[in-house]
Amino acid sequence: MTGEKRYLDLAKFFLDVRGYGDEYSQNHKKVTEQNEVVGHAVRACYMYSAMADVAALTGADSYVSALKNLWNEVIAGKVYITGGIGSAGSNEGFTEAYDLPNFSAYCETCSSIAFALWNQRMFQLTGDAQYIDVLERTLYNALNAGLALKGDHFFYPNPLESRKNMERTPWFSCACCPPNMARFFTSLPGYIYAKRENTVYVNLFATSETTVKNVNSIGQTVPVTISQNANFP
Ligand SMILES: [Zn+2]
Structure with missing residues (x-):
């Protein structure tokens, strides 16, 4: 927004300082060495979006190659047919490949938004339509499911199967998803x-x-x- 390089430098610092912590917060390896999507799905895709933004502004090829590896890995076995991601409630995130249960699918609404943000940036970096195909699938089948057609009830997890035990509600105690939907849909024209x-x-x-x-x-x-x-x- 400002063109001031110190903000970009700080953003890059927050990425490059990683590599000493846990998988939950994608802190287990240097970001340039990460090749499997792990941990909390929303945090993961927000971090990948930041990597794409920094790469776009600095030309960091090592970020771009890591992002392509991560994207290929999630597409190969960690994304639902709806385009939803993050199958487990225990870590609100990823497990091993092909672990995609329908009834207990977590697929937090925010993770669909985060996945769209990341795919949009991958498209902007490359011009490749494959990223928009994924964004579109997620938008219409996973992200949109988080909001009732009337616009006043929400899902936090979006399971693919229900035994009449799941209904959208007006609000949650942890209310990340409703305002995230408001933010995303108002940016949709872009x-x-x-x-x-x-x-x-x-x-x-x-x-x-x-x-x-x-x-x-x-x-x-x-x-x-x-x-x-x-x-x-
Ligand atoms: Zn959320």
């Missing part, structure tokens, strides 16, 4: 389109309109308006 030089990316099929400035074949900057009509909620 996820629909992207632009790099003269390439425009249409990432989500949502009713929307945007205008981008492109340079035409004779070097003039011209506005290009894109609009979409869709019946997604």
Whole structure:
């Protein structure tokens, strides 16, 4: 926001100081040596998002290669068909690969938001659509499930199976998810389109309109308006 390098340096310090603690807080190895997603799922994806931001601003290739390893590992065996992550309630997070029970699935709403934040940044780093495919799956099938259609009841865990023992509630004593939903949905317009030089990316099929400035074949900057009509909620 400010362009002041000291904030970026401090952010990088908080990442590079890791490597002496536990898996729960992704402090078990240097971040550049981490190649398995472990511990608390929300903390994990917030940290990976920070790594992507720092890499974007500093060109830290060691961060990018670690992030690609982590992403491949989570996609290979630690993500539900809904795009939800973090199967265990005991650590609000990851267990071993392929441990994806339906009835006891944790899939905290905040972890879906955190996974979307991380995937958006991986897309912004690379321009690769595979990250948007995952973001879209998580958005519509895991993240959205945390909010009732009326907008006033919430899930904290999002199990894939229920024996009439799970209903959304108006609030929780640990109320991280409802305000996180408010933050995420108000930022959603920023996820629909992207632009790099003269390439425009249409990432989500949502009713929307945007205008981008492109340079035409004779070097003039011209506005290009894109609009979409869709019946997604
Ligand atoms: Zn939460």
